């Protein structure tokens with residue numbers, strides 16, 4: 001049994017808390033909103049962010065007090081919307097036990113710095129690399145909340161930390177694999193959201209399997225070249241966190257990114273799609289950072305570039321696809 005604290009009680013944070021509790025750990029959820037804290041602590045529910053679960057496990061509680069939340073934590077999980085992670089975590093600096101492992105579940109890139117979540121978490125908390133792990137994979141929260149079988153990847157440069165986190169979140173329905181490729185894992189999770197926005201948009205506009213497969217495959221190629229240029233292990237891109245998550249996210253209306261894109265494809269504006277979204281669609285703020293990263297590293301990112309024109313200039317799905325093709329015939 002391990003004391004685990006989850007910072008952020010959104011859909012995935014709460015679901016992951018349930019996994020950890022099912023695995024036999026004592027779980028403390030932290031949320032910024034007092035009514036979410038009270039709901040989890042007193043009613044064993046999170047009716048605000050995860051109403052699909054009727055009763056959360058008994059070994060799962062909540063607090064809104066930062067110091068109390070992390071005081072006895074051996075593992076601290078971070079599941080906060082990526083653009084707010086830094087500001088939220090800076091409040092925990094100095095409160096984290098000196099030997100706790102900190103784990104990011106987040107899938108996004110910080111908009112004003114272009115930094116990955118491993119970098120943001122470590123900078124905000126002053127955390128050494130060997131106490132950080134990232135978790136990413138095809139993990140649609142609502143399916144896992146219903147305890148449907150699924151798998152994920154836990155990556156850390158410290159194999160002991162990865163194994164410890166994997167052990168803590170291993171249940172009969174949730175199977176973690178380990179990896180040392182933190183950069184690859186972070187990029188897979190962040191970039192597949194951009195691809196899911198585009199696939200969702202094509203679906204919303206009424207296009208079928210060929211168009212979806214074309215966007216997914218070109219998106220994977222983009223993700224792989226950018227990842228390689230950042231120093232990721234190319235094998236990660238064909239694994240669960242890469243192709244696996246791409247298949248899940250691009251194929252499901254349970255994905256907020258897919259749904260956001262689908263709403264754009266049906267004719268909603270970015271503002272309307274944001275209002276309609278059931279939680280954070282991380283691909284939206286991440287798309288422009290992908291283009292900037294590609295520019296910096298000299299890697300073409302035609303899909304992300306076309307999607308920035310959707311998000312910033314409101315171009316249609318047909319225009320986005322025509323931008324993606326370009327005018328030249330090239331080698332695949």
Ligand SMILES: NC(=O)C1=CN([C@@H]2O[C@H](COP(=O)(O)OP(=O)(O)OC[C@H]3O[C@@H](n4cnc5c(N)ncnc54)[C@H](OP(=O)(O)O)[C@@H]3O)[C@@H](O)[C@H]2O)C=CC1
Nearest residue numbers: 008009010011012013080081084088106107140141279280
């Ligand atoms: N849902 C999923 O299926 C999966 C999600 N992820 C990733 O996990 C991360 C969290 O996703 P998810 O839980 O689903 O998102 P939700 O939209 O359900 O929740 C977002 C969370 O961020 C918190 N938050 C936002 N701003 C702040 C702030 N300033 N300070 C503190 N907390 C803040 C919210 O708090 P509050 O509720 O109080 O507003 C909430 O707990 C994302 O990066 C996502 O990509 C990864 C795998 C699967």
Ligand SMILES: O=C(CO)COP(=O)(O)O
Nearest residue numbers: 137138139140255256257
């Ligand atoms: O990352 C996810 C599935 O692996 C969840 O995707 P969304 O954030 O688009 O809902």
